[in-house]
Amino acid sequence: MVNGTGLYPAVGVEAGEVPAVGPAGARLLTGTVRAVGLDVGLAGALAPWRRPLAVHDPGKIVADLALCAALGGDHLSDLALLRSQGELFGQVASDPTVCRLVKTLAQDADAVEAAVEAARGEVRRRVWDLAGEHAPTAGISAASPLVIDVDATLVEAHWAKEGAAPTFKRGFGYHPLTAWFDHGPHGAGQCAAIMLRPGNAGANTAADHIEIIRRALDQAGLGSRPGRKVLVRIDGAGGTKETVGFLARRRVSYSVGFKLPDRTPDIYAAIPKTAWAPARNADGDPREGADVAEITDLLDLSGRPEGMRVIMRRERPHPGARLRFDDVGGYRLTAFATNTGRGRLPGLELRHRLRARCEDRIRCAKDTGLGSFPLQGFAANRIWCQIVALAHDILAWTQMLALTDHPARRWEPRTIRARLMHIPATIARHARRTLIRYRADHPWTRLLLQGIGRLQTLPAP
Secondary structure, eight states: OBOOSSSSOBOOOOOOOOOEESSGGGHHHHHHHHHHTHHHHHHHHTGGGOOTTOSSOHHHHHHHHHHHHHTTOOSGGGGHHHHTOHHHHOSOOOHHHHHHHHHHHHTTHHHHHHHHHHHHHHHHHHHHHHHGGGSTTTTOOSSSOEEEEEEEOOEEOSSOOTTOEEOTTSOEEEOOEEEEEOOGGGSOOEEEEEEOOBTTOOTTOHHHHHHHHHHHHHHHTSOSOOGGGEEEEEOGGGOSHHHHHHHHHTTOEEEEEOOOOTTHHHHHHHSOGGGOEEEEOTTSOEEEEEEEEEOGGGSOOTTSOTTOEEEEEEEOOOTTOOOOTTOBTTBEEEEEEEOOOSSOHHHHHHHHHGGGHHHHHHHHHIIIIITOOOOSSHHHHHHHHHHHHHHHHHHHHHHHHHSTTSGGGGOOHHHHIIIIITOOEEEEEETTEEEEEEOTTSTTHHHHHHHHHHHHTSOOO
């Protein structure tokens, strides 16, 4: 060791052949892929695009890209991270092979999307069966439904890629629409679907919302008309007559944003004081300065599905917030529509506001590949969306199956990488077996080994 005056030791460095492994904690992710049969499922789904005499299976390449995104990679070339760790990831395709495959898949993007989503759906149902009481579908009913959140986001593009366009926030890029299975406060949620759209795509385009909801319902595997045991939550962009009508035809519960009409001040003045009830915080306590009331009878809902209720929320703007022209009586007014006929208004309003968890899911997805689209072609970036969805699923399924009884079930991708993926380890070979030996004094080694052990006890797919 070299002496110095700094606060950190000045250790000498050199390169050498050492039996070490880089992201050693990724053994947890590959264990999940094997335990749920995702690798085999992708191989079968993408078999039509495998060229004769090909060395690398397209399903393995796509699974490798998903693992790379789960570990923080956001370009195809980041696959080098896996290529240098053959003990963990096996044989990984070269960059030219990966690029050729993505180009081939992009030429038939519609069919590839359908094939990958079908494989994801089949594996997801297997995961939920393995998870038992910890699955989002465990014990679902009209009173406790499976929640699907739908929301769009903006992704900047820093150069002219195909489909990139000016956005409504004066940026330039893409405007993908996403759907998520909510796990409530006890889990990290799962990606149901990602639909890539140009940057100038409309925020309230009904056809896009109907398509993403259809994909999400297919992923849930509960049938085309699952009934009130499924709840779909959308912000105001999803409150169009066409979208709500589609939800009503599918017979699911919904909670969607509702655009108040121009005569809102008159509607507000007609609400009796006794109709207002205190709104509640996420912990169930009354929220100071916020109230809710039903205004269904004060609106013209012709053309809307039967059973729709509209609930208004009023709240004093936070200190320092700018007042708006549409504020009434010093209150900021918003509304949502639902077909839930029973339940107290504060509980229904709180249920709708918990849709904000969807924004956390999108933020995590942007940290798992959705933050940038690395390819030039629009169809190629549609394939990248499927890779991002797979990466998010691998992380979520790992947490559900391997980290069930630990707070790690709720960790975000960055936390998982920092605490579990980079635990120091070495490679050992004994009796024709390859072993990974993790550093025993690392604070998260025990949790990692317990998770791997739990995956090894699962029945083979």
